[in-house]
Amino acid sequence: MDRVMKLASQKAVVIFSLSSCCMCHTIKRLFCELGVNPAVYELDEDPRGREMEKALVKLLGRNPSVPVVFIGGKLVGSTDRIMALHLGGKLTPLLREAGALWL
Template sequence: MAYSCHQFARSAMADRVTNLASQRAVVIFGASNCCMCHAVNTLFTELGVSWTVHELDKDPRGKDVERVLVGMVGRNPPAPAVFIGGRLVGTTDQVMMLHVGGQLVLLLRQAGALWL
């Protein structure tokens, strides 16, 4: 099967997103001017979680990453796209639902993001 340059670039970018998402227990792809990103970042800080953020608006390849994330989360804009333990949790809505439902802390513990 032959791949076009566009398909290869998208596949390479998807691999990059997957790699970045698995480097830390909690990884957030967001934007510096996104209020929902700020809300999620604040939640994790208040929970005592050490997280890594990749701000797409400051990344020279941010638009390419954003296109991949749109496909993964199923909405545009995709920010914040939250990964816990290398797995996509979703955006603000999913993170807040997990938090309110008492499941977020369990996921964070399983990923090694929380010790207590």
Template structure:
């Protein structure tokens, strides 16, 4: 749990992902298209990935990936991210976190 919270607070946007997950790919693409340079942690490529996945589940991530943190705060699922984007709330949130400067 400590590792997840430490990594989540190191950059404005942090995404915990799996390289084979199509929703993870879609969320990463969205952030790149918005001009965000997120810190990506591929759980299936990390030796401690299984531990981190369990920690994300304890934090309430279900499914465990993609898990998105903006400004150190868990935003959670792909559904939540897409809803925020469609409602126009995601970009202001990214600006407040210092992830973009539009």
């Protein structure tokens, strides 16, 4: 848990992902198109990925559906939450507040 929280707080936007997941790819692409350069941790490629996945389960209280996104060191959620924020016009202000966007 400590490792996940430490990683989540080191950059304005942090994504825990699986390299083969199409929804992970979609969310990573969305952030890039918005001009955000997120830190991405591919759980299936990291030697401590299983450990991080278990920590995410504890944080979420359920099996995480990747991607799991942190903005400003705070857990935001998965694809459905990110898309809801984006479509509702609330993602960009959240990213600005976290220092991930300057405009």
